Amino acid sequence: MNSKVITALATPNIAMIKYWGKRDYTGLNTPNNSSISMTLDETLNTKTTVMFSDKLDSDKLYINGVEENIHGDNVSEKSKYIKNTLIEMRKLSGVKENVVVVSENNFPSGAGIASSASGAAALIYALNEALELKMDGKQLSIMARKISGSACRSVFGGIVKWNVGSHDDGSDSFAEMAFDVQHWKELIDMIAVVDPDTKKVSSSIGHEATVRTSVLYKNRVPFAEEGVTKIEDAIKNKDLDSLSKVIMRDSNNMHATMLDTWPPIMYLNDSSKEIVYKIHQLNDSQQDKKCIAGYTFDAGPNAHIITTDEHKEEVLTALKDVQGIKKIFESHQGVGPRILPENESLLDENTLTPKKMK
Amino acid sequence: MNSKVITALATPNIAMIKYWGKRDYTGLNTPNNSSISMTLDETLNTKTTVMFSDKLDSDKLYINGVEENIHGDNVSEKSKYIKNTLIEMRKLSGVKENVVVVSENNFPSGAGIASSASGAAALIYALNEALELKMDGKQLSIMARKISGSACRSVFGGIVKWNVGSHDDGSDSFAEMAFDVQHWKELIDMIAVVDPDTKKVSSSIGHEATVRTSVLYKNRVPFAEEGVTKIEDAIKNKDLDSLSKVIMRDSNNMHATMLDTWPPIMYLNDSSKEIVYKIHQLNDSQQDKKCIAGYTFDAGPNAHIITTDEHKEEVLTALKDVQGIKKIFESHQGVGPRILPENESLLDENTLTPKKMK
Structure with missing residues (x-):
């Protein structure tokens, strides 16, 4: 017997106050500090189709048309977490069948934009629907967190706050929407993709x-922790100057x-640094040196520049001579994950493999 | 009347534990932490000639054949400190005449190798001799510190420790030789000069x-502070593994x-990073991953790699494919400043200007 075929879409989020450092490394991904982020719109997204079927002899995972090994001892940490999640959610539902998961990002994985948050959020969202678990936002957020910490923020739209929590089991460490998309809908993230560094630390x-x-x-x-409060205040007051400053300071x-x-981790490269200088220059040239844009970098050299529609052209002008920028994506706030219509399924139901294999 | 023409030579030092952050900004240059360095040999050096003369209507300073303005309100901090030092040392000696100072580095100032330590040490050394002040090492060190903090370490040879001190007047914040050149004479500093960054913060x-x-x-x-003790132990025991690790960690x-x-200061560039990775790779490839070399960076992108003669070729091999290295200088420990013979004077005594003007 096959379950319904469910496809969900989720989007990345860009942290304004970063998550770096965990309390737990056994699969809970509970953090050392609260964080706050902006969920991005569907410019960049992950779609994930799931189907449970008694024709499968084990759980199967395909990412961008390639089968990922999630069984055995030799799998990546992420694959282990995904497998544990499949086991946990299946158990909650009473469903016995194995599942096939087909996941695709609409952005190249070589682009240096992390897909783990959108990927995990889309998976949890699809599983919840397919298994008819009717989880609430809190439960979905906790479940996504266990695959990838920052994914717990991609379960919601708008501006999302992840409370650090204190319980050992992680039950109070989940995200919540702090401001909906409408509150300050002019906010944008301009993602400057730069030449990737060859040396990477996961x-x-x-x-x-x-x-x-x-x-x-x-x-x-x-x-x-202080930064999260400052971001909340800045967004509440639509204070772009303060927002930008706090974002930049936290990234630095x-x-x-x-x-x-030890050994040192160095994600910023010369292009990243050049962007930093250009944004400082742009801000310094404003009346009273009020900041109109703030850069932030995740675990990589690509710059996310948070600004508003009003200042988009100025930012583009400021960046136009920076060497090494390959592409600039633009994203407003997104509304969070959603279930897609059946015809958007990524699964070939006859073969139980992706419609598009690589 | 003219004083004797005195020429002194001094050399830079490379800090193994860095001086960054001052207790005093009024001209004492007292630091927040102790530091320890290796004085370099004469591969890189500053020569400074001084002469006091009643034919001068004011103090004159020439650096690399260019006259520096040291009078008035609009001068640099360094020029102000030099002027104050001339006044202070002249007062101590009872000499009334103005002085002409001619200073030259044997390395291009565009090479990104700071000349302030060797320059200040050479100046103090020459003034002490010309004014017959007979200052001891401690007094010379304190005097050099007032021009440029780290110069207080270039007054001595070998491995030099600058004690942080606690007195408000800086009287207990001076350098001392911790180990002479003979103790571990195989130590070398390989200075990889890389393309300079265009953005600089003094x-x-x-x-x-x-x-x-x-x-x-x-x-x-x-x-x-802990690092200084660790460096002393490592040098005492000629423990290159420990020395390298502590040096790298302190630089990072x-x-x-x-x-x-705020705003961020970023001296390391992609070439610096590449050198960091190469040295880690080199160390990781040793038996038991024992470190045989350690990088350290001052306020700039050039790498100083501390190793011993034994491992010099391995370091050169490790660095050979790094993009952007323009030159590699090699220096053993130096013995500190010395007075040069009269025929090495940089001064044209007829015109009271440098023999070589730019």
Whole structure:
């Protein structure tokens, strides 16, 4: 017997106050500090189709047309977390069949834009629907967090706050919408994709290494907590000057703790630095040096520039001579995940494999 | 009447634990933490000739054949400190005449190698001799510190420790030789000069900005103090593994606090990063991953790689494919400043100007 074929879409989020450093490394992904982010619109998205079927002899996962190994001991941490989630949600539902998961990003994985948040959120959303679990936002957020910490924020639209929580089981560490898309709908994220660095440290290894080795990290935690409150105030008041400053300081602060990690983690490259300088120049040239844009960098060299529609052209002009920018994506706030109509299924139901294999 | 014409030579030093952040900004240059450095040999050096003469209507300073303005309100901080030093040392000696100072570096100022430490040490050394002040090492060190903090370490040879001190007047904040050149004479500094960054923040502005704005900086101070003790132990035991690690961690730590400064200070560029990766790779490839070399960066993108003669070729091999390295200087430990013979004078005594004007 086959379950319904369900397809969900979810979008990335860009953290204004970053999540870096976990309390738990056993699959809970509970953080050391609260964080706050903007969920992006569907310019960049992940679609995920799931179907449970007794014709499957094991759970199957396909990402961008390639089968991922999620069984055995030799799998990645992320695959392990996905497998555990499949087991946990199936158990909650009483369904026994194995599942096939087909997931696709509309942006190239080489673009340096992380797909783990949108991917995990889309998966949880689709599973919840297919298994008829009727989970609420809190439950969905906790479930997404277990696959990828920051995914717990992609379960909601608008401006989303992830409360650090304190319980050992992670039951109070979940995200909530702080402001809906309508509150300040002019906000945009301009994503400047730059030449990727050849040396990469996976963020899950990085989290652990920073907490264990950086002597500066312990001062980051209270700074980030304060930052979340400042971002909430800035967004409440639509204060772009303050918002931009707090965003930039938090990004620099996180990357500083990365540099202080042993061995050092260095995600910013010369193009990233050039963007930083250009945004400072742009802000310094405003009346009273009021900031009109703020950069922030995740675990990579691509810049996210938070600004408003009003200042978009000025930002583009400021960046036009930066060497190494390959593309600039623009995204407003998104409304969070949604279930797609049946005809958007990514699954070939006859073969139980993706319609598009690589 | 003219005084004797005195010429002194001094050399730069490379800090293994860095000086970043001052207690005093009024001209004392007292630091927030102790530091320890290796004085370099004469591969890179500054020569400074001084002469006091009643034919001069004011003090004159020529650096690399260009007259520097040291009078009036509009001069640089460094020029102000030099002027104050001329006044202070002349007062101590009872000499009344004005002085002409001619200073030359044997390395291009565009090479990104700071000449302030060797320059200040050579000046103090020459003035002490010309004014017959017979200052001891401690007094010379304090005097050099007032021109440029790290210059207080270039007054001595070998491995030099600058004790942080606690007195408000700076009287207990001076350098001392911790190990002479003979103790571990195989130590070398390989200076990889890379393409300079176009954006620069002067280090005197940077010191102040980091202390004032970085929320991570306060954890640097005890870390650096501990680091000095670790460096002393490593050098005492000729433990290259430990020495290299402590050097690298301190450099990363300092640059992390710079990145956390507002606005951020970013001295490392892609070539610097590439060197960092190559040195980590080289160390990781050793038996038991014992470090055989350690990088360190001052307020600029050039790498100083501390190693021993034994491993020099391995380091050169490791760096050979790094893009952007323009030149590699090699330096053993130096013995500190010395007075040069009369025929090395840089001064044309007839015109009281440099023999070589630009």
